[in-house]
Amino acid sequence: MEMLLMGVCVAVFGMAIACAAFGAAVRPARGAAAAAAEMKAEPIKTVAPAKFFINQVSVPTSNGHVSVPIEALLLQLERHVRLEQAAAESFLAQPTSTLLHSKTVSPFLN
């Protein structure tokens, strides 16, 4: 009898926890709007210019891309062209499908 009562108690307690968890999961987005309002109220943080060892740093833009100084970008582009030409010349020296599609260490492709 005691075992039966203990089992019932455990079952009721378990059921209560499950109901609480379910309620929390399906609660309407009332909190979401409040959270958004709270987030809007936060002051906008700006990225402070880094001045430690280097003058220019790569800062993620709003679309998530990393902005590279244009001079660095042009150097990367030159390097990419040289590597691609070298890869194409390797293919011309020995035309195989593997060499035609060989990978380079170009920063644009890695």
Next chain:
Amino acid sequence: MYGLLKGLAPADVERTLALGSRIALSSGDELFPLGAEAECLYLISRGQVNLTLPMRVRDRETDVLVEERTAGQTVGWSALIPPHRFTLRATAPVETEVVALSREVLEQFFTAHPDAGYMVTLNLAAVIGQRLQLFQAMWLREVARMVELRAA
């Protein structure tokens, strides 16, 4: 030795070079601009010539390197190929010297010395063919990457 004059008799090499005029370029000098009328082709005696095309990068028009030519190589073959317009811009990134050969003078020389004209034409075809094959391979590599990106 200039690639364009490969296979010519030494006397013809001398005659051909005597038709040209030497041009010294300082670092950063422009040899010819994009779209200009191509009256001369150039044999690079020393230094380097960069061939570039304009490209917009972040709203800024800039010259992007397409090819680098060094001593012994030829640039400006548009001078011999219609419609005789330069399709690239040529600049010297370092102290450079070239021999400029005008189309008019070369054509007269080739008419008078057809053997030399034939050899130069073969060598010129090799230069043009190399450019075509190189860019064909580069183009295909780019297309393969585009397809890979689209399929991903």
